[in-house]
Amino acid sequence: MAEEDTVTLYGFWASPYAKRVELALKLKGIPYEYVEEDFPNKSSELIRYNPVYKKVPVLVHNGKAISESLVILEYIDETWKTGPKLLPDDPYKRAQVRFWASFLEQLFGSMLTALKSSTGEAQHKAFMEVSHKLELLEEGLKNFYPDCTRIDGASVGLLDLVMVSMFGGKRVQEEVLGINVIDHDKTPLLSAWITALGDIPLVKEALPPHDKLVAFLKYIRENALKSSAP
Incomplete structure (x- = not known):
């Protein structure tokens, strides 16, 4: 440019x-x-x-x-043609990236619902929806993106950016929600993908500080619970 x-x-x-x-x-x-x-x-x-x-x-x-x-x-x-290409040239593969990126957006929406849900049935239902969508994503990756665990800074694509921006702080989400968001036993490919993304130096540097993000999400959750209280 x-x-x-x-x-x-x-x-x-x-x-x-x-x-x-x-x-x-x-x-x-x-x-x-x-x-x-x-x-x-x-x-x-x-x-x-x-x-x-x-x-x-x-x-x-x-x-x-x-x-x-x-x-x-x-x-x-x-x-900008510098750096990694975020979308593939092939129209079908590009459409698949867009589809799964949209799915990840919906999945994260379910996570936010879980974060803001009061304890009890509503929270359980939100967690079950998150778990189901994670399993669907795991199966989709096996066919569409089996090499996601070998990602590095030179090959990061749009789907990687969406994934790491939403679940790169999964330890934070687990600490705030009190559940294992991405279970290695249930979704090993997803777990390995997040780990590989988190090992990229630029990604590691850019993610928000753990303690600061924990405090922020706890604040969001507490406010949501207060507003929903009778």
């Missing part, structure tokens, strides 16, 4: 959606400015650049704003 290109990422340290974009920029070696948003006091720039959703991440490239993390990742891959 031309030297005069300017790239700014509006994010939030605990947002997995912003984190995956940040990782993509780092892995591709793209210089950028990072702007940390202070929630709930969103900046006027964020609201101006993303007037529809008013949330992070937003990537501003030469004054033009792109919102929604999966859209941003595809834009980055199409615009």
